[in-house]
Amino acid sequence: MRPPLRIAVLECDTPLPNIDARYGGYAGVFTSLLKESAKALDGPDKLDPESDLVISKWDIVNGEEYPKLEDIDAVLLTGSKHNSFEDIPWILRLVEFTQQVLAQDRVRILGICFGHQIIGRAMGAKVGRSDQGWEIAVCDMDLTDKGKELFGRDKIRIQQMHQDIVSTCPQGVTLLGHSPRCAIQGMYLPRRFISVQGHPEFTGWMETEIIQTRAKAGIFKEEMAQDGLSRTDNEHDGVSIGTTFLKFLLEE
Template sequence: MAPPLRIAVLECDTPVDKVNQKYKGYHGLFSLLLRESAAALGQPEKLDPETGMDITGWDVVIAQEYPNLEDVDALVLTGSKHDSFESHPWILKLVEYTKKAFEDKRVKIFAICFGHQILARALNAKVGRNSAGWELAVCNVDLSKTGKELFGRDKLRIHQMHQDIAYGYPSEVVSLGASPKCAVQGMYVPGKLITVQGHPEFREDIMTELITLRTASGLFNKEQSADAMGRAGIAHDGIAITVAFLKLLLA
C-alpha cells in the first residue's frame, strides 16, 4: 500500500469564533473537506478517506511556520480576512514560499480565495480591490473549456466571500472560469495546481455566520445581507472541486 499523501494546510487566518470552535480551525475544516472528497472519489484502493492522507496545519500568520517542501506532497493555501496585496512581512514571506513551491517540480498546490490571489501575486499578476464590490454566498461561475473538463460540469456553483481579486491571469496558468463580477475565478496548471476564488470548504452554517457578523459590523447593508442569506443554503460544488484536486494529486 502506498504511503499517505502528505498535505500541508497553510492556515492564512483563524476562522470566526463559532466556526473555529466547531471545525477546529482551517486545518480541521480542510481535513473534513479532503476526507469527504476522498470518499466521493470512490477509489479506496488508491486513496482511503481515513488513512490515505497525512494532513498537517501550519500557522503562517503568527508563528510564520512552514513545512520543508521535501516533506510534503501538496499544499493547501486557505482563505483569509487579510488583503493579499498588502506588504506585511508574513504576507511577503508567504508569497516567496508560494513562488518556491510553484517552482518545485513535485509539490502540488490547491489555493483558495486569498490563497488563489497569493498564487497569482507570486506569479507576478496584479491583485487588489474589486471595483465591482463584494461577491457573496453561492454564485455561478461560467467555466472555460478546461474548467468544464476538469470539474465535469457546464457551470460551477461555489461559495464566495471576497472583495479582492486577481486582475489577470499569469502566463503560466490556464483559466478555469469567470463570473460577472470576477474575471479570474480559477487557475490551472496540469499536474501542478488548481486554484479557485471561491470557497469549496464553506457550508451553509459558515456562510450564514459570516454574513450575520459582517452585517452587524456594518460591512454589508441590509439588501446585500438578505440577498446573500437567500443563497447561503444552495447546493454547491465544493466536493467536485476538491475531487479534481485529489485526482491531480494521484495522477
C-alpha cells in the first residue's frame, strides 16, 4: 500500500485578510486545490483526499525553519507579493533550500508564480520585471509538445497575477508553455520539479479580491482593473493543473 503523500507548503506570503480568514494562509488555499484535484484522479493514481494527502505549512518569510527532506515527499513554493530577484535574507535562504532540494533525487518541487521564479533563480536563470507589464485574471497558456503531454490538452486557461518573469529557461529544463505577455509560463525537469507562472489555486473570488485591493491602492489603473475583473470568473483549468501536479508527484 502506498503511504500518504507528504507535501510541505512553503508560504512565501500571507493572503489578503478576507482570503486568509476563509482559508487559513496559502497552505489552506493549496490544501483546497489539492484535495479537489485528488478527487479528480482515478485508476492507479487514485488518492483519498482526506487520508492520502499530508500537508504541512511553513512560514518562511517570518521564520527560518524549513522541513527536513527525510520527513516529506514534495515541496510547494507559493506565490508572493515579494520580488523573487531581491537579495534579502529570507529569499536568499529560500533559493539555497531550493538548490538543496534540486540536488537530490527523491523530494520533488511544485512552483507557483513567485515559486516558479525562485526555481528559475536557483538554477541560474535571470528573473525580474517583465517589459510587457502585468498579466492578470484568466489567460490562455499555449502549451509546448511536452506541456500538451503533461496537461492532457492543447492549451490551458489559468488565473494570472504577476509582473515578474523568468527570462530564460535554465539549461536542461523543458519549457511547458508561453503566452503573449510571458515566454516562460511553465517549466519541467523530470522527477525534479514542475512549475507554472500562473495561479491554479486562485478562484474567481480570490482574483477579484486581489484586483480590487490593488486598484484601490493605485497599483492597477482603472482600465486594467476593469479588464481583469471582466475575466476573473471565466472558466479555468486550476483543478486539472492540480491533478497534473499530483500525477507528477506520484510518478515512479
